Amino acid sequence: MNTNAFSLRHIGPREADQNQMLKTIGVDSLDQLIYETLPDGIRLQKPLNLDAPMTEHEYLAHMHELSSKNKIYKSYIGLGYHPTILPAVIQRNILENPGWYTAYTPYQAEIAQGRLEALLNFQTMITDLTGMEIANASLLDESTAAAEAMSLLFAVRDRAQKKNGVNKFFVSEAVLPQTLALLQSRSNPIGIELVIGDETTFDYTPDFFGALLQYPGKDGKISDIKTFIEIANAANIKVAVAADILSLVKLEAPGKFGADIVVGTTQRFGIPMGYGGPHAAYFATKEAYKRDLPGRIIGVTKDMDGNRALRMALQTREQHIKRDKATSNICTAQVLLAVMAGMYAVYHGPKGLEFIANSIHDKASALADALKSIGFKQKNDTFFDTLNIEADADKVKAIAEAKEINFFYPHADAVTISINETTSISDLNDIITVFAEIVKAEPVIIETLAKANNISDNLKRSSTFLTSDVFNTHHSETELMRYIKMLERKDLSLNHSMISLGSCTMKLNAASEMLPLSSPNWGSIHPFAPLDQVQGYQTVLKALEDQLTEITGFSATSLQPNSGAQGEYAGLMTIKAYHESRGDEHRHICLIPSSAHGTNPASAVMAGMKVVVTKSTAEGNIDVNDLREKAELHKENLACLMVTYPSTHGVYESDIKEITTIIHDNGGQVYMDGANMNAQVGLTNPGNIGADVCHLNLHKTFAIPHGGGGPGVGPICVAEQLVPFLPGNPIIKTGGDKAIKAVSAAPFGSSLVCLISYGYIKMLGTQGLTDSTKAAILNANYIKSRLQGSFETLYSGECGRAAHEMIVDCRPFKAHGIEVTDIAKRLMDYGFHAPTVSFPVAGTLMIEPTESESKQEMDRFCDALISIKKEIDAASKDEPNNVLKNAPHTMEMLTSSTWEFPYSRETAAFPLDYVRHNKFWPTVRRVDDAYGDRNLMCTCAPIESYI
Structure with missing residues (x-):
């Protein structure tokens, strides 16, 4: 056994286990199984041409060596990406924690309450800072969020606009260049005509249905969005605003001015730039547009006992239900990053965010004054963190890069400088020396910062934000660590048991693959x-x-x-x-x-x-x-x-x-x-x-x-x-x-x-990848064989084999009054996340074990399903008070002084012996989706509700 081989660690079944599994399937060898599974005409005739595999130790040394080829310059480029300080408590307990990063999309709400709460915090943070009524639980990046905003405003045009074919969308020339590119990409296929121009000279004619503003603009200037929105609203033109999330701590929320949509990125809230991502975008709008809101929304509902519970609301499965009528695709989310950004706000609270935003603004203002004093013109009369300096871009670039500093150079005679959370006074002085060298001037030395104000009075923030209890409690590392752990315990992830979701491939995310992500x-x-x-x-x-x-x-x-x-x-x-x-x-x-x-x-x-x-x-x-x-x-x-x-x-x-x-x-x-x-x-x-x-x-x-x-x-x-x-x-x-x-x-x-x-x-x-595919097929067919007699597999190949996943039919169980959802919820009592429910066939489970799962884990999973089948057989349509209909069973139920169910507590909580050794407790009973959709509530309760 080569203990250095990564494939040994990635692939679950050992050689002896594989032999037993092949016997259960009824084939003599793995090659025979693959031969019976793959059609002849599609097989590769030669192996993949890839490098010889590295050991984990060799790979980490290799990545360390490659990382040293990246030059870590001080970055003041901006354009929606900024250096940040990721609190170590969030890095260690979320980014580097498989309890958070190996979880699946929270379709099974009862075993995802921790993640759902963290996302509800994120939504609350966004609605508070933007001044909007409803927000989703993240999108991919600011530019795609802006494109979604354009699509939504196009979809919700009024009847007269649709009748008259109104299709023009105004885009401020101050939007980020990458956002403009996305708008150009997305607009043409759906029939939108983009008009790009100066928002101060826009004529608000009735052939426009919407507009997009950048707040602050790409060069740092803060335009008067308040006046623009007022005139646009009067002209029946809906307005989306792409806003820097941190600037909204100092700038008034666009929602207060009547904006219809506010989008942006939360990268500034502690998320590394990572050469472009991943980062969680945000999308906030009016409740009137909730049915058209892209992505996922986390909502508050209640469980069977009337207790507060969370789940994904409204269009959770929209793309499967509406298909070509879907407004967007819910597979566009960055949950892990949204959780981290939300925790950044929880950790710092409103006062901490104010300190960070004020510090950045004060530093940018001090830099502006210093550069002005040595003869440079700063073109932004109002700004938050970004200066627009008149200067010879080529000369500045040569000196700056020699000093390992990056600015952005929008034109030959312009340099923009975006100050960030990591910028120190020493960094400001280094910037000044670059410009002083150009004009042969003695650099001005900044020693202390004064409180500054370069924001117009009519745009200053006056509304409160982050008043909910969660943002005003966990400010010590001890408290935040415990809060994160408390939420983690409510979620079932791969570090507890296999997640056999068909079409979703929840395989091992090896630690050696993840470690480089923490490197600066x-x-x-x-x-x-x-x-x-x-x-x-x-x-x-x-x-x-x-x-x-x-x-x-x-x-x-x-x-x-x-x-x-x-x-x-x-x-x-x-x-x-x-x-x-x-x-x-x-x-x-x-x-x-x-x-x-x-x-x-x-x-x-x-x-x-x-x-x-x-x-x-x-x-x-x-x-x-x-x-x-x-x-x-x-x-x-x-x-x-x-x-x-x-x-x-x-x-x-x-x-x-x-x-x-x-x-x-x-x-x-x-x-x-x-x-x-x-x-x-x-x-x-x-x-x-x-x-x-x-x-x-x-x-x-x-x-x-x-x-x-x-x-x-x-x-x-x-x-x-x-x-x-x-x-x-x-x-x-x-x-x-x-x-x-x-x-x-x-x-x-x-x-x-x-x-x-x-x-x-x-x-x-090459060999490890190929063996992984073979093991995925082996594992799927092993489960198929083990479940035979209890669950019928709907589809199989010409030799009766499954590929890497299979669909088992649960529709016959309706004769016992049992639906596929009851099986999904009962699996939680056995310590498992349900397979994919009712897709692509209603009333079925789609199971995919992946190559990473061991025979022992698959046996536990099969034992659970076979045990559930016996419970189904014992159920009666005339008596719905059974262990399946009441699942999942919480600790609160099991420890209650009363027990009014026709089965024992032991049957409810410990149906098989293995469960006793690794019990996962759902924290809520079955959630009421219909109640949540009728009473949509998508933010945390304010602090006043706790008093």
């Missing part, structure tokens, strides 16, 4: 830093692109999309650009099988395509005849097919090459959803199958943790003809020769967490 040499890099300062990052990102290109069998990769949803959108936009480059602008039909992920139709509509649904067979496969018929019917306008492989039903469809050929023969391209890539790596790949583009979920197949619902990364890999269209960036060149506009704010998306996937591939190598 990786965390302290601005995404717009000059390329010669980021050679460590460039080496890793280029290598990861090459790794993913090889694994998928394509020609090139873009890491820019910072979620799977963004990857879908980016892939479709490259297809759209390809057709347009050939004069085929009319190709707009997107074929999508009825079994596809619900995210697919939502993304197609966002890309300006018309969705045509194709049928599935009784076996759950794509109906090839129906597909051919519709492809030929629409062949003049066919843009693409969106297909998931293996299918969402957990089957390797043997007709896949015929399917891709049909699309190509009719002029379309094939987009492959990479959600199930965990069942392809090393055995087959999208290029071999005949696809033209795929997105990959790095937070699934390639080991980035789900983080309670984000971060994710969704890079796209493309065939040769699509390479020229890979997405660009307005500041750092990325993408192809004919690059589409940016799809995410940062040039390389969420670069920091890409280190994880790089390490995953680097330590597994």
Whole structure:
């Protein structure tokens, strides 16, 4: 046994266990199982061409060496990214804690109350600071949030505007350049005309439905948004404001001026820059728009006993229910980062945030005065933290970089300087020496700071914020540590038991993959830093692109999309650009099988395509005849097919090459959803199958943790003809020769967490990756075999095998009065998170064990389900007071002096012996979703309610 081999630590079943599992399945060898599972025509003929695997020790030394190639200059670039101070108590107890980073999206609310409370804190923080009525639980980045704001305002146009075809959207020229790029990317496919200009000369004509302002502007100036919003509102033009979250501590909340939407990023609240991400964006709006609000909303409801409980509200499953009618895609969240940003506010409280914001403003003001005294003009008459200096940019840049300082240079005669939380008085004096050297002046020395005010009286903050008890309690490290731990204990994560979510691939997030994220040499890099300062990052990102290109069998990769949803959108936009480059602008039909992920139709509509649904067979496969018929019917306008492989039903469809050929023969391209890539790596790949583009979920197949619902990364890999269209960036060149506009704010998306996937591939190598895929298939088929006789598997391949996941049918249990939800809740009593519930087939469970789970853990899981099946058999439709309908059972129930149930406390809490040794207690009983939607409450109670 090679104890240095990372694959030994990543793959769960030992060799002896595998032999027993193969026996249970009924095959002689793992090779036989793979042969019976994969169709002949799609297998790779030669191994992947990847570097030899590193040991964990070698990998960490390798990353340390690469990190030293990143030059950590003092960064005053700004543009929405700032150096921060991450409190160590948050770093150690959240960022580096698998209890937080290995949790799944909180669809099962009863075992996610801690995360939900942390997100409710985040929403409260946002509504307080923005002055809006409702906020979501995060989006991907400020620029995509601004694009969502534009889409929402377009969707909620009044009847007259829609009737008259009003489609113009005004964008202030002061918006961040990356945001403008995103707006340009998103507007055209859905029919919005952007008009970019000076907000002070905007004419408020009735052919505009909305406007976007930046507060403060990209160069630091604080414009009079109050007057703009008042006039716009009178003219029936709705206004979105992109606001710096920390500046809102000193600036009046846009909601107080009548803004319709406020968006931004919370990166300034302690989150490392990480060369672009991940960071939690925010989106706040009026309650009138709650049904159109993108992303997830955390709401307050009650449980079966009437106790307060939290859960995801309203459009939680919107993209599955509405499909092509969905307003957006809920897979666009950064939960882990939102939790951290919210905890930053909890730790500092309103007074602490005021201290930080005042300190930054005072330092920026002192710097402005000092530069003015040596002859430089500062063009911003009002500002929070950013100065706009008239100076020769080239001269400043040469001297500044020699002193390891980065400014931003918007024009040849302009330099912007953004002061941040980490800036010291010594740093200010270093900045002054740069400019003094240019004019050969004696530098002015700043020794102390005076209280400053460079904000207009009509824009100063007068409204209170963060008055809730939670923001006024946990200000010592001891108190915050205990609060974080208290919340963590309410959540079931991978550090407790397996999470067998089909299509979500909750595999091991190895500690060695995660460790580099804590290094300032990786965390302290601005995404717009000059390329010669980021050679460590460039080496890793280029290598990861090459790794993913090889694994998928394509020609090139873009890491820019910072979620799977963004990857879908980016892939479709490259297809759209390809057709347009050939004069085929009319190709707009997107074929999508009825079994596809619900995210697919939502993304197609966002890309300006018309969705045509194709049928599935009784076996759950794509109906090839129906597909051919519709492809030929629409062949003049066919843009693409969106297909998931293996299918969402957990089957390797043997007709896949015929399917891709049909699309190509009719002029379309094939987009492959990479959600199930965990069942392809090393055995087959999208290029071999005949696809033209795929997105990959790095937070699934390639080991980035789900983080309670984000971060994710969704890079796209493309065939040769699509390479020229890979997405660009307005500041750092990325993408192809004919690059589409940016799809995410940062040039390389969420670069920091890409280190994880790089390490995953680097330590597994060709054999380890291939063995992982085989183990995933082995584990799924072992569970399928163990559950046989208790649960029927709906779909399987031609030899009766599952892929890496399977769907088990729970619909027959309705005869006993038991629904699939009852099984999901009862699993909590056994210490397990439920598999995916009612997707893609209502009344079913979709199970995916991943390769990381041991035979022992899978046996516990199977024992739990088999035990639950016996409980179902004993249940009666006429007597709903049973152990399944009452699940989950809380400690409060079990320790109550009264027990009025027809089964024992032991049956409720300890149904199998293993549960006694590692009991997880849900903190609330089954939540009442309907009550929460009828009585929507999405913020913490104010401090007054505790008095």
